[in-house]
Amino acid sequence: MSIYGGSGHIIAGGSHCVSSSNSLWLDIVKTDHKVDELGINFSRSMVKTIGNGCSTRFWHDHWLGNEPLKSAYTRLFRLEQDKDVMIYNRVLRQTPSVVSDAGWVQDPYGQTRCELTEINNLLQALTFDSSNEDSWRWTLCGNGVFNTKVLTELIFSKMFQTNAPTNCETLRNNFIPKKVEIFIWWAKRKRLPSFLELDMRGIDLHSIRCPLCVDELESVEHSLLSCKLAKIIWDKVYSWWDKQNVLHQTFEDIYNNNDMNSEVGAKVWQAVKWVCTYLIWRNRNQKVFKLSSWTPPNALRLALYACELITVAIFAAFYVCFS
Structure with a gap:
């Protein structure tokens, strides 16, 4: 209660926060947008590395491409029956891997069929590892591990550089x-x-x-x-x-x-x-x-x-x- 507020919660995806009162945790979460304003792509810096696909949400988590699939393929997302489906239950692990044809409100056609084809093309480069669990990778650090020192140095370098964005006074x-x-x-x-x-x-x-x-x-x-x-x-x-x-x-x-x-x-x-x-x-x-x-x-x-x-x-x- 002291962290989340009265009935505060974070909606899946991290882009929309709801709280009925002031919340320390929500204030912390919202700082990612302030870091983005400095020219650091912090809000999208955490990417899932896929192992068995059991703990990564197919649509909401950032694991394939440059953003979550629900944002990149909005029309196809609307046809999904289970919006919180995991990768393990949505992707057929074969060679190459493809999205299952089951689970749609109606069969994709036209533009939605093109979006499905694009996802399947991206999946061809993905290899599942059933012996390992899914893990997070931080793209702003070479070793993929989140490091507060590295983030602090990035923020300071952006805050005090002479060619900072015009909306960031240095x-x-x-x-x-x-x-x-x-x-x-x-x-x-x-x-x-x-x-x-x-x-x-x-x-x-x-x-x-x-x-x-x-x-x-x-x-x-x-x-x-x-x-x-x-x-x-x-x-x-x-x-x-x-x-x-x-x-x-x-x-x-x-x-x-x-x-x-x-x-x-x-x-x-x-x-x-x-x-x-x-x-x-x-x-x-x-x-x-x-x-x-x-x-x-x-x-x-x-x-x-x-x-x-x-x-x-x-x-x-x-x-x-x-x-």
Whole structure:
């Protein structure tokens, strides 16, 4: 119940999900479409390798061709009596293998007969192995075994590549660690787990006020821009760079790197702002999860000191690379 929701279930095929309430499992399943938007064919990357054919559905599972047969041969699928029939019960294992003529609502003819012929032609290259069970093969990895590390690297490479799809906004700055780039990417999409975001997703919390200042509701913008602690840190950072601190209203003030004269200088200034944003959120998490003995002065000194060190390190790297 806690995973599927009240009466949530996944309809065979994986392309349509139904739930009467919020469901953690359904949210996970739906992420395959978000991965596809990055240019990774994840939703169709799991393919069945046929052994005896006893555990693979003839129409719904992806085992023959480039997609499930119910999607590739829609007219013939409508004539099927048993939509959930297994391969073992639908294919005559002979040489060559063919689809059984039994089990149709009516005999295929015309276009449906052509579709049946195409399936039989594809079956000629298939060999059944009655001694082994059916298994899954992940096509995005050379050994066919699903690997979270490989998928993570694929996602990151698509997220931060310069020629990513136009509907996938990317962020890239070589002066900062990848974890900061990922954090900024999530922050700009307003997907950080602030108390207000969690409350909007139906998660019950003791309070949704900012854990640092306790003055306002904790949205992502408040935590990183308008919280009292955040304002003090931003004032200090801007003073280091001898720049006038403007009141941050949106994330564009942080992500924009066009407020410097040179391209390299703008990139360095952008890196400092991104790292500062990351450190503000990290100290917020230390307070929320009690990862250390946290008090506002200690957190402030830690954030300012870290920002100062990173600023110096960036300038040192810049001097070595471009001097």
